Amino acid sequence: MVIGLAAIAILAVAFGVVWMQSAKYEPLTVGKVAPDFELPDVDEKKTLRLSDFRGKVVFLNFWATWCKPCREEMPSMEVLYKNFERDGFVVLAVSIDRVTTKKDIPPFVKSLGLTFPVLVDSWGQTDKRYKLMGVPETYIIDQQGILREKVIGPKDWTILDNLQTIAGLLKAGAKSAQGAPPAL
Numbered sequence: 561m562v563i564g565l566a567a568i569a570i571l572a573v574a575f576g577v578v579w580m581q582s583a584k585y586e587p588l589t590v591g592k593v594a595p596d597f598e599l600p601d602v603d604e605k606k607t608l609r610l611s612d613f614r615g616k617v618v619f620l621n622f623w624a625t626w627c628k629p630c631r632e633e634m635p636s637m638e639v640l641y642k643n644f645e646r647d648g649f650v651v652l653a654v655s656i657d658r659v660t661t662k663k664d665i666p667p668f669v670k671s672l673g674l675t676f677p678v679l680v681d682s683w684g685q686t687d688k689r690y691k692l693m694g695v696p697e698t699y700i701i702d703q704q705g706i707l708r709e710k711v712i713g714p715k716d717w718t719i720l721d722n723l724q725t726i727a728g729l730l731k732a733g734a735k736s737a738q739g740a741p742p743a744l
Contacts, residue, residue, distance in 0.1 A: 638674055
């Protein structure tokens with residue numbers, strides 16, 4: 561009887577520990593607030609926070625220099641940025657290159673002529689917050705900081721079907737700005 565109760569107690573504790581640990585691996589889901597972070601830019605001249613861009617639609621992309629699909633996706637991200645930047649659209653590209661490959665980021669950015677902000681997370685602080693499964697991964701975040709779309713893998717961001725969420729958020733933002741009372 562005592563052994564049976566001890567076994568049940570041990571199982572209950574083990575189950576509790578596993579259940580508590582599982583939250584670490586629960587994916588970030590659409591409809592939740594995107595976790596804030598603060599990272600240096602590629603030149604290490606300034607740091608940016610995701611929350612700095614509240615009020616704008618944010619295209620948050622995680623990538624690495626060694627990732628071939630990332631290299632293929634980046635030119636379409638640049639086109640997207642250039643076309644919608646004036647509409648309150650921001651692209652933040654977070655490199656997950658570690659300290660050993662960090663030196664490869666500036667030549668990568670230059671070779672592709674990227675003009676959007678490139679941030680560096682060599683210590684992996686965003687990995688845990690976003691529960692990254694790999695690269696590239698893209699998160700589309702609305703003006704209130706809510707995750708509206710999560711894309712695992714590369715996309716051609718110049719194809720109209722791939723832009724529906726972004727276009728809808730920008731359109732909704734433009735409508736609410738038009739309906740806002742004039743500033744005094």
